[in-house]
């Protein structure tokens with residue numbers, strides 16, 4: 001269980017939904033700037049799509065220009081999905097609540113600070129931990 005109040009979740013959800021709209025607009029702009037017709041068609045599809053699965057639609061396409069936005073879009077969509085299924089605000093590694101302070105700064109966080117720091121240490125060493 002997360003330790004967020006309904007109000008806090010609502011605020012974070014609004015924030016995520018706003019970011020989702022910004023990202024879609026940025027991806028659409030990037031696609032529109034491309035002079036290839038199928039990209040323009042795709043841009044139209046993005047504009048018409050609801051909140052679901054835009055990233056899935058884009059993921060098969062090799063559009064380097066929009067890649068970074070697509071990665072973030074997927075994170076934001078995943079976070080909104082966790083709000084819907086009730087797992088938002090819970091660390092996927094240890095199951096403890098992720099603090100509201102951390103989620104305010106970083107609403108797509110999937111891990112609590114302790115697990116995230118442990119993960120970053122492991123990754124920065126570039127080795128697989130032995131148990």
Ligand SMILES: [Zn+2]
Nearest residue numbers: 091094112115
């Ligand atoms: Zn954790």
